Amino acid sequence: xxxxxxxxxxxxxxxxLAMLIAAMLAxxxxxxxxxxxxxQAQSRTARDSxxxxxxxxxVIAGPVLAIPYVAQTQETVNEGGKRVTxxxxxxxxxxxxxxxxxxxxxxxxxxxxxxxxxxxxxxxxNRGSARFSxxxxxxxxxxARAALALDHAELRFGVxxxxxxxxxxxxxxxxxxxxxxxxxxxxxxxxxxGFFAAVDASALxxxxxxxxxxxxxxxxxxxxxxxxxxxxxxxxxxxxxSPSFQGDLLPGESxxxxxxxxxxxxxxxxxxxxxxxxxxxxxxxxAAPVMQARVDLVTPVNVYDQVNRAVKYGFLFIGFTFTAFLxxxxxxxxxxxxxxxxLIGAGLVLFFVMLLAFAEVTGFAxxxxxxxxxxxxxxATYSAAVLGSRTRAGFIAALLAALYGVLYxxxxxxxxxxxxxxxxxxxxxxxxxxxxxxxxxxxxx
Numbered sequence: 173x174x175x176x177x178x179x180x181x182x183x184x185x186x187x188x189l190a191m192l193i194a195a196m197l198a199x200x201x202x203x204x205x206x207x208x209x210x211x212q213a214q215s216r217t218a219r220d221s222x223x224x225x226x227x228x229x230x231v232i233a234g235p236v237l238a239i240p241y242v243a244q245t246q247e248t249v250n251e252g253g254k255r256v257t258x259x260x261x262x263x264x265x266x267x268x269x270x271x272x273x274x275x276x277x278x279x280x281x282x283x284x285x286x287x288x289x290x291x292x293x294x295x296x297x298n299r300g301s302a303r304f305s306x307x308x309x310x311x312x313x314x315x316a317r318a319a320l321a322l323d324h325a326e327l328r329f330g331v332x333x334x335x336x337x338x339x340x341x342x343x344x345x346x347x348x349x350x351x352x353x354x355x356x357x358x359x360x361x362x363x364x365x366g367f368f369a370a371v372d373a374s375a376l377x378x379x380x381x382x383x384x385x386x387x388x389x390x391x392x393x394x395x396x397x398x399x400x401x402x403x404x405x406x407x408x409x410x411x412x413x414s415p416s417f418q419g420d421l422l423p424g425e426s427x428x429x430x431x432x433x434x435x436x437x438x439x440x441x442x443x444x445x446x447x448x449x450x451x452x453x454x455x456x457x458x459a460a461p462v463m464q465a466r467v468d469l470v471t472p473v474n475v476y477d478q479v480n481r482a483v484k485y486g487f488l489f490i491g492f493t494f495t496a497f498l499x500x501x502x503x504x505x506x507x508x509x510x511x512x513x514x515l516i517g518a519g520l521v522l523f524f525v526m527l528l529a530f531a532e533v534t535g536f537a538x539x540x541x542x543x544x545x546x547x548x549x550x551x552a553t554y555s556a557a558v559l560g561s562r563t564r565a566g567f568i569a570a571l572l573a574a575l576y577g578v579l580y581x582x583x584x585x586x587x588x589x590x591x592x593x594x595x596x597x598x599x600x601x602x603x604x605x606x607x608x609x610x611x612x613x614x615x616x617x
Contacts, residue, residue, distance in 0.1 A: 183502050183608075189510055190498055194490050197517040201486045204524045208483060211528060212476040218289035223392040226284075226293050227336025230391035231464065233361040233398040234329035235344075235383055237268040237304045237373065241319040266315055267359075269401030269441070269448040270302035271380070279395065279410035281469055288532050292412070292469045293392040295339070304373075304381040313449050317377070325373040327351070330362030330398065331389055337367070342387030344369050361398035361462045394418070394468030401441040401448040409434040412469045419466035437465045475531040475539075481583050482524060488593065489520050489575055492600055496571050497555070499607055506559045516551060516558075523547040544576040 243264050248257045278297045283290050310317055327344060331337060334355065344351045351369035358366025373381055396419055397406050411432040417423055421443070423435040441448050444463055494513060500506045523543050530539030548569050556565035582592055 186501060187498065190494050190513055193510055193513050193517060194487070194494055196514075197490055197521060198487075200518070200521045201483065201490075201524075204486075204521060204528070205480070205483050207525070208476055208480050208528055211532065212480075215289055215476065218286060219291040222284050222286050222289065222291040223293055225335075226392060227390035228333040229393040229395070230296065230336060230389055231332035231362050231396045231398055232296075232298065232330060232389065233359050233400060234327075234366065235270065235273075235302050235385065236328045236359050236400050237270075237371075237376075237381070238326040238328055238357075238368075239266045239268060239373065240264070240321045240324055241266055241315060242321075243315070243319065265452040266313075266320065267450045267452065268304055268306070270383075270404075271305050271448070272403045273300065273302040273400070274405045275300040275397065275407070277395065277397075277406065277408045279408065279412065279467075279469065281410060281412040290471075291392060292471060293390065294395070294410070294412075294469060296389050296391060296395050297386075298389065299386045300384070302383045302385075304376060304383070305379075306376055307449055310449070313447075313451070315449075315451070322373045322376055325371050325376075326357065326368050327371050327383060328357050328359060328366065328368045329385070329387075330358035330366040331387075332362045332365055333389075333391065334358075334365045334367070336390035337387065338390060339388045342367060342385065344383065344385045346371050346373075346381065346383050347375075359398075359400065361400075361464075394466055396464040396466035397437070398462050398464050399439045399444060401444060401446060403441075404437070404439045406437040406439075406465060407434070408436075408467055410469070414470050416468040416470045417466070418468055419464040421463060421465040423465070423467075435467060439465065475528075475536045478536045478583055479524065479528045479531055482527060482579060485579055485582065485593070486521065486524060488596065489523075489572075489579075490517055492571065492575055492596075493517075493520060493551075493568070495600060495604055496568060497559075499604070500559050500564055503607060506561070506564065508558060512558050516554070519547055519551050519554075540576075540580060544573075548572045548576070 241264055242261050245260050245262050247260065248255055276299045280295045280297065282293050282295070284293055285291075306317065307313075327346070329342075329344075342353055344353060351371055353367050353369050355367050356364065357368040358364050371381075375381065394416075395408075397404075399406075399421075409432065413428070413430050413432060415426075415428060415433045415435070417426065417435065421437060421439055423437050426435040427433060493516060497508050497513065497516065501508045526543035526546065527539055530542050533539075534542070551572060552565050552569035555568040556562050559565060559568075578592070578596065585592070
């Protein structure tokens with residue numbers, strides 16, 4: 173004789189089973205979370221491929237006036253048991269920052285696309301002027317004015333990715349005379365990359381040396397200036413409406429609108445924490461960090477970040493939806509099986525997959541409406557059969573619509589997401605406690 177008795181279906185058993193199914197849905201939800209990161213990584217790879225050959229995130233620096241000179245060094249050695257001091261002449265370079273420099277950069281942005289991916293690149297049109305003068309206390313730096321080979325000086329400009337120096341050739345003039353440019357010898361701030369020009373700076377002994385220059389450089393993402401010292405004024409303007417000011421030095425003035433932005437930096441050597449005069453020997457042992465003023469051309473909406481934030485609220489959807497079905501089960505008398513709850517949970521997880529897939533093609537807002545509408549329609553139709561009532565199905569559809577609406581607001585108000593989410597959880601818990609206050613959950617412990 174077989175015992176066909178089934179375990180009693182109590183409210184407590186129903187609740188525990190629903191919680192178990194919800195916990196099991198963490199696996200596909202986490203898989204979606206990983207899928208977002210994988211697609212984001214593919215997007216970065218695609219953007220790097222788009223920008224390849226155009227130019228990287230640029231850092232510009234200079235000009236710096238490099239003046240060779242002969243210095244006397246003393247060395248004490250041991251010869252035949254005696255200490256002997258020898259004097260030797262060595263060639264060194266005096267690095268002189270401009271006393272004043274003004275740079276005007278115009279960034280011309282361009283969105284380049286490949287398949288569903290896009291990348292913001294730019295062409296920076298830089299025009300500037302600089303004024304060099306020898307400090308009156310040059311001897312304080314251990315350099316004799318007479319030792320300077322002013323007629324063999326060099327003007328050095330830094331460009332982090334010199335492959336971006338395409339298009340109109342750079343021009344450098346000193347007192348109106350155009351100089352011949354050669355690649356390399358950039359300052360340490362750009363890793364030695366850039367260009368330079370030989371210049372006869374003999375007049376620097378009695379008067380200031382005035383330099384004017386212009387060059388265009390391609391890059392992507394952003395551009396930074398590494399001020400060399402003295403008084404540096406950097407003005408940047410662009411038609412790109414979404415700048416992000418980064419780096420160690422922020423602009424003193426900035427204006428951002430839908431038509432673009434304009435920003436101005438004013439930096440002196442006191443802010444940089446270094447003198448305007450140095451030698452190559454000084455810089456060889458200088459490990460101080462390079463200070464930069466930087467502006468990035470950012471995409472205002474990153475669909476992967478938005479989808480990622482949406483997935484983090486996946487359990488909120490599952491919890492509220494399961495709670496609604498459990499209330500119809502425990503209070504309304506509509507029996508909801510574990511299989512049906514599992515299918516409903518699968519539909520809720522599918523929303524995030526559809527959101528990611530459509531967002532890559534249509535943008536986040538359109539994708540959100542399409543995915544939410546599809547899942548609300550699917551689950552409302554299914555719940556009409558499960559709950560045996562169109563009215564109850566309408567309640568489920570309204571609940572899901574409200575949840576998707578709240579989630580959209582949460583994504584946009586990231587700073588208040590935790591506050592709003594905690595209030596929703598409080599409201600949901602309070603509702604469940606009120607509706608189930610008369611339910612007999614079974615024997616007490």
